[in-house]
Structures are given as structure tokens and as C-alpha cells.
Amino acid sequence: MSTKILDELASLVPSDQFSTHPDQLAVVARDESTLPGVTPMAVIWARTTEEISKIVKVCYNNEIPITTRGAGSALEGSTIPLADGIVLDVSRMTKILNYWPDDLQVQVEPGIIYDDLNNYLKNDGLFFPPSPGGSGDIATVGGMISTNASGIYSVKYGGTREYVLALEIITGTGEIMTIGNRAIKRSSGYNLVDLLSGSEGTLAIISSATIMLAGLPEDRLQTAFVFGSDINAAKAVSEMRRYGLDIAAIEFLDRAIVQALNQLKEYKLSESPMLFLEFHGPKEAITSNAELAESICSELDGKPLTLADNQRPWEIRHWATEAVKHRKPGYSIMRNDVAFPISCLPEMVEYCHKVARKHDITMHTFGHVGLGLLHALILARRDNTDEWHRAGQVNDLIIKRTLELGGTISGEHGIGLGHKNLFATEHGSAVDIMRKIKQQFDPKHILNPGKIFDM
Numbered sequence: 001m002s003t004k005i006l007d008e009l010a011s012l013v014p015s016d017q018f019s020t021h022p023d024q025l026a027v028v029a030r031d032e033s034t035l036p037g038v039t040p041m042a043v044i045w046a047r048t049t050e051e052i053s054k055i056v057k058v059c060y061n062n063e064i065p066i067t068t069r070g071a072g073s074a075l076e077g078s079t080i081p082l083a084d085g086i087v088l089d090v091s092r093m094t095k096i097l098n099y100w101p102d103d104l105q106v107q108v109e110p111g112i113i114y115d116d117l118n119n120y121l122k123n124d125g126l127f128f129p130p131s132p133g134g135s136g137d138i139a140t141v142g143g144m145i146s147t148n149a150s151g152i153y154s155v156k157y158g159g160t161r162e163y164v165l166a167l168e169i170i171t172g173t174g175e176i177m178t179i180g181n182r183a184i185k186r187s188s189g190y191n192l193v194d195l196l197s198g199s200e201g202t203l204a205i206i207s208s209a210t211i212m213l214a215g216l217p218e219d220r221l222q223t224a225f226v227f228g229s230d231i232n233a234a235k236a237v238s239e240m241r242r243y244g245l246d247i248a249a250i251e252f253l254d255r256a257i258v259q260a261l262n263q264l265k266e267y268k269l270s271e272s273p274m275l276f277l278e279f280h281g282p283k284e285a286i287t288s289n290a291e292l293a294e295s296i297c298s299e300l301d302g303k304p305l306t307l308a309d310n311q312r313p314w315e316i317r318h319w320a321t322e323a324v325k326h327r328k329p330g331y332s333i334m335r336n337d338v339a340f341p342i343s344c345l346p347e348m349v350e351y352c353h354k355v356a357r358k359h360d361i362t363m364h365t366f367g368h369v370g371l372g373l374l375h376a377l378i379l380a381r382r383d384n385t386d387e388w389h390r391a392g393q394v395n396d397l398i399i400k401r402t403l404e405l406g407g408t409i410s411g412e413h414g415i416g417l418g419h420k421n422l423f424a425t426e427h428g429s430a431v432d433i434m435r436k437i438k439q440q441f442d443p444k445h446i447l448n449p450g451k452i453f454d455m
């Protein structure tokens with residue numbers, strides 16, 4: 001990119017909103033994936049829709065790639081920029097633009113952080129439910145919409161897409177438009193809002209979002225169970241779903257994760273697979289649901305887990321990825337977030353461990369399993385070519401088995417760069433239609449090019 005274009009871009013915003021400083025470029029060069037970062041030419045911190053539109057127009061005229069960035073907490077490389085492109089950082093756009101508590105709706109700028117929004121809403125007894133779990137304190141609402149994030153409480157409340165009503169967007173030509181409206185029931189033509197959810201910044205830049213909210217639960221109850229085998233714990237999950245239990249969260253930790261947690265935090269937990277459950281609602285309802293859950297678990301040899309006074313299930317769960325990261329010095333994580341019909345959970349947990357054993361690779365499985373989502377975290381040494389290759393084979397086998405069972409490559413983190421290789425295996429010729437859709441939003445392919453699929 002020429003100095004002239006960089007100067008032109010710099011002239012569009014106040015000087016504290018533009019940088020080519022190596023330290024600042026290093027921050028936006030990567031996301032939370034283990035993929036290598038890429039240093040862009042510049043970073044621009046937009047503050048208004050109009051600024052974004054002007055920046056996109058200059059980039060459109062000069063065919064400069066733009067990677068939009070919220071908090072950069074994505075896990076599949078979707079926020080990694082291009083070397084000849086810019087990062088458009090919207091994390092300073094944090095305003096609440098409109099609030100309709102009686103309608104359970106709010107309109108926000110894209111950079112507002114998930115936890116900050118919920119802190120604002122809690123005084124009115126409201127919240128934005130699709131918690132991205134461990135990243136709620138950093139993830140932005142724009143990033144959550146763009147990855148269709150979902151997490152701990154999605155069993156009861158659903159994922160981000162279910163809450164998005166309207167968006168103000170800037171397309172790849174710089175045009176500003178509003179899509180969607182504030183009606184909850186809608187049957188009016190193509191749903192472009194749903195299309196934008198999960199599009200990873202490849203179709204348009206979101207400059208504001210009108211989202212639905214839910215009432216904070218009257219009461220909550222957390223319970224935990226320990227099982228004799230990973231399979232029984234997994235079976236208990238599908239049984240609980242089959243019984244139609246009203247349950248807010250079901251988190252699964254296999255034996256290997258519990259071992260890693262004990263190693264990192266000295267929890268002294270019994271080294272057996274576990275389920276952490278949470279129920280929301282009026283006291284009587286949550287008590288009867290919890291009792292039913294306990295009897296289902298006990299039929300599969302699940303026993304209530306008594307935690308020490310200072311131990312909380314979600315705090316323990318929070319450290320799961322960190323515990324795997326620190327388990328073996330010199331090893332890196334290769335991850336996935338496959339999702340499949342819930343009855344396949346026992347088979348998938350077993351399959352992950354079977355292929356890992358066969359390829360002599362260290363495997364951990366856990367996740368928000370209540371909706372059939374499983375993380376298989378593989379540990380391998382990058383500098384050991386053979387081992388890293390075998391880890392990749394195991395990862396691909398898990399994804400292929402998921403697809404055979406009618407599942408998807410990604411239940412929550414998106415495709416980014418990390419899972420592009422198998423995207424066409426999942427979607428077949430539908431990828432061609434996706435390419436044509438992108439062409440309409442982004443005729444010069446400047447919006448986060450190379451992510452999800454190649455043009």
C-alpha cells in the first residue's frame with residue numbers, strides 16, 4: 001500500500017485513531033487462536049458509522065483488504081489481518097444508542113463488551129443471554145454477532161443469532177444501510193440479519209445492533225456430578241435432553257481435563273469425568289428439575305460432586321483451556337468446536353479418545369454439551385513435524401466423523417482460517433452460492449478476504 005493511500009486513510013480520522021506504530025500493529029496482528037499473526041499496514045480505530053463508510057470507500061477505490069476487529073478473542077484466525085491490508089478496530093464504539101426496557105430491546109454500538117452491557121442491564125432485571133463463557137469480559141457484541149457466538153447458557157436461551165433484530169451495516173462499497181427491524185415476529189422477505197450473524201466480517205461491517213434481551217432468572221441452582229466413565233457422563237447429557245429437562249447449562253469435563261485442572265490449580269478434584277449443571281427459574285421448578293437430573297445421573301452411576309467451600313463449578317470450568325495449555329511445556333493446542341445431534345455425544349467422546357490413542361496424541365474433551373457441542377483439545381509439539389501432522393490428522397478425522405453424523409465443523413467459533421480446509425466438505429455446492437452472496441455485498445472482495453472460503 002502506498003504512502004499516499006495511508007495518508008489519505010489517516011486524514012479521515014483524528015490522529016489518535018490511526019497508527020502504523022509496530023507495537024500497535026503487533027497487538028492487532030493476531031487473535032486468540034494459535035495461528036501465526038500477520039502484521040497489517042495500519043490500524044484505524046473508528047468511532048462513527050460515517051468514518052467507517054469513508055474508510056471503506058477509500059479501501060474500495062484502492063482494493064485494500066479490511067479486517068474488522070472487536071476484541072480479537074476469536075479462536076480460529078478470523079480476526080488475523082492481511083499484510084497488505086488494514087485493521088478496522090471498532091472497540092472504541094461502545095455507546096448504548098437506544099434502550100427499550102419495556103420491549104426487552106437495546107441498540108448498541110458494536111464495540112460494547114458483553115459483560116459491560118449486562119452490568120448496565122441488570123438494574124432493570126434484564127440480560128443479553130448468549131454468554132460466550134470464558135471471554136464474556138472481553139468479547140464485543142459486534143464480534144459475537146459476527147461469529148454467532150454461543151456458550152454456557154445457550155441450552156436454555158439459544159445463541160447470539162436468535163437475539164439480533166436489526167443491524168446498521170456498511171457494505172464493501174462503503175454504502176450504509178439498515179437491515180431488519182424491531183418486530184419479533186417476522187415473515188417479510190429474505191432474512192439478511194440472520195445472514196450477517198456468523199459471517200465473520202466477510203459481508204459487511206456492523207456499526208450498530210438492535211438486540212433482544214431476556215429477564216434475569218428469578219433463582220439459580222448449580223449442581224455437579226462425577227461419573228465412572230466419559231461415556232456415562234455423555235449418556236447422561238443426552239438422557240437429560242431427551243426427558244426435556246428445563247436446564248440452563250450443561251458443561252462436560254472429561255477425565256483428562258480434570259487431571260489438567262488439578263495440575264494447574266491444585267483443586268484436588270476426584271480425577272473422573274464430570275457434569276456441571278445450572279437451572280434457572282422459580283425455586284420450586286428448579287428444585288424439581290434438579291431432582292430429575294440427579295435421578296438420571298444416578299442411573300448412569302453419576303454421584304453428586306461435593307466441592308470444597310471455596311470452589312465454584314463455573315470458576316473451575318473457566319480454567320479448562322488454560323489448564324490444557326499449561327499441561328505439557330512446549331506443547332501447543334490444536335482445537336475444534338464440532339457440533340452434532342445430541343444423541344451422538346457418547347459416540348463422539350469415545351471416538352475422539354479412540355483416534356487420539358491410535359495416533360498416539362494427547363486428547364481432552366469438554367464443552368457446552370447440552371446442545372451437542374464438543375471441544376476436542378489436542379496437545380502436540382509444533383516443532384515435532386511428525387507429531388503435529390498426526391495431531392492434524394486426528395483433528396480432521398473428528399471433523400469428518402462429525403459431518404458423517406449430520407453435524408457441523410463449528411458450533412460456535414466459526415471457520416476463520418483454522419477450518420477452511422474442510423468447509424466445502426460440509427457445504428458442498430452451497431459454497432458457490434455463498435461466493436455469489438459475498439460478491440453482492442463486497443464486489444471487490446476487500447472485507448476480511450480469505451476467511452471462511454476463498455473466492
Ligand SMILES: Cc1cc2nc3c(=O)[nH]c(=O)nc-3n(C[C@H](O)[C@H](O)[C@H](O)COP(=O)(O)OP(=O)(O)OC[C@H]3O[C@@H](n4cnc5c(N)ncnc54)[C@H](O)[C@@H]3O)c2cc1C
Pocket residue numbers: 031032067068069070071072073074075078079090110131132133134135138139140141142143144145146147148149150151152199200201202204205206207321412413448
Ligand atoms: C477464553 C475464551 C473463551 C471463549 N469461549 C467462547 C464460548 O464459550 N463461545 C463462543 O462462541 N466463543 C467463545 N470464544 C471465542 C470468542 O470470544 C467469540 O468468538 C467472540 O464472539 C469474539 O468476539 P470479539 O469481539 O473478540 O471478536 P473478534 O475476535 O474481534 O472478531 C471475530 C470475527 O468477527 C468479525 N467482526 C468483529 N467485529 C465486527 C463488526 N463490528 N462487524 C463485522 N465483523 C466484525 C471479525 O472480523 C472476525 O471475523 C472464547 C474465546 C476465548 C479467548
